[in-house]
Amino acid sequence: MSGASRPILDAVTFEVVEHAEQAIEGKLECDVIHCYGEIRPALVPQFRDVVEKLAARDGKRGAIGICLTTPGGQAEVVEKLVEVVRHHYGHVYFIVPRMAMSAGTIFCMAGDKIYMDYSSSLGPIDPQVPDREGKYLVPALGYLDKVAELVEKSRNDQLTPAEYVLFEKQDLAMLRFYEQARDLSITLLKQWLTKYKFKDWAVHRTTNPGVAVTEDDKVQRAEEIATLLSNNSHWHSHGRFIGMQTLREKIRLEIDDFGVDRDLQQSVRRYSDVLSDYLNRLGIPSYVYSRHTHG
DSSP states (O other): OOTTHHHHHHHHHHHHHHHHHHHHHHHHTSEEEEEEEOBOTTHHHHHHHHHHHHHHSTTOOSEEEEEEEBSOBOHHHHHHHHHHHHHHOSEEEEEOSSEEOTHHHHHHTTSSEEEEOTTOEEOOOOOEEEOTTSSSEEEHHHHHHHHHHHHHHHHTTOOOHHHHHHHHTOOHHHHHHHHHHHHHHHHHHHHHIIIIITTTOOBOSSSSTTOBOOHHHHHHHHHHHHHHHTOHHHHOOTTOOEEHHHHHHTSOOOOEEGGGSHHHHHHHHHHHHHHHHHHHHHTOOEEEEOTTTOO
16 A cells, blocks of 8 residues: 555545544444453553543533453453542443453443344353463463362362372462452442433333332342353353343343344444454454544
8 A cells, every 4th residue: 555545545434434423423422432352451542532532521411331352351451440430421322233352341331322233242251361471361260260179170180190290279369369359349240230221211011010119129130140241151252242122131231232223233234344443454453442532
């Protein structure tokens, strides 16, 4: 590609993205940002700066829609992102055009609404934590499940010599770190579901229809959802794609289907696909975008 054609391509790309963002804003009546990539500490200042500028401008709306595409990340970072966005906006919507896995799923549970369509996915909340060198993120529950299996084998005198060597090499401090990451993920999910997603849940609809919902009911439902989403034996894979229908029917989580509005669906996909593909081509690992703060 020539140097002259690259700026033209960039301009066309962002013209499409900006038009799609404007359409989503009009449909959902909220400010909109696109949050892309792994949820790592480096994402926090990007996210903060975009949200601050968006919230400080004339014409700020009372709600923000976060179009989220992520393979996951660290629960501690999610907690900070939620603190940032909730400082500036009273209502937060999550829009998932493709996937928001692991820590991305936890992030979505801090929203008042979650928008998906039939092709969107959340994932099990197996928290990802840095490895010993801090270079890569590894699923914490996978390690904990394997250690639990070895402990059970040892208890029953079924541990093989090879497994004993593996067991002996485990770093107890790292295992405790994994346990803390798991516990934090579950705690945050329960806290945010109760405070935000369930805040307008006043009457039971499936069990005890018509009966008023208590605060204890909300906490209990949040705990049920957190327990199921963090159950590796149920999902069998850290990378399992959990679709909208499964979330609605098996987990009984209320999801708004943006696919029922064809124009909204096309705008969401255009917004996500064009910007995500552009970032992939440039090798940009994470990015937070709003047309109001871009440039």
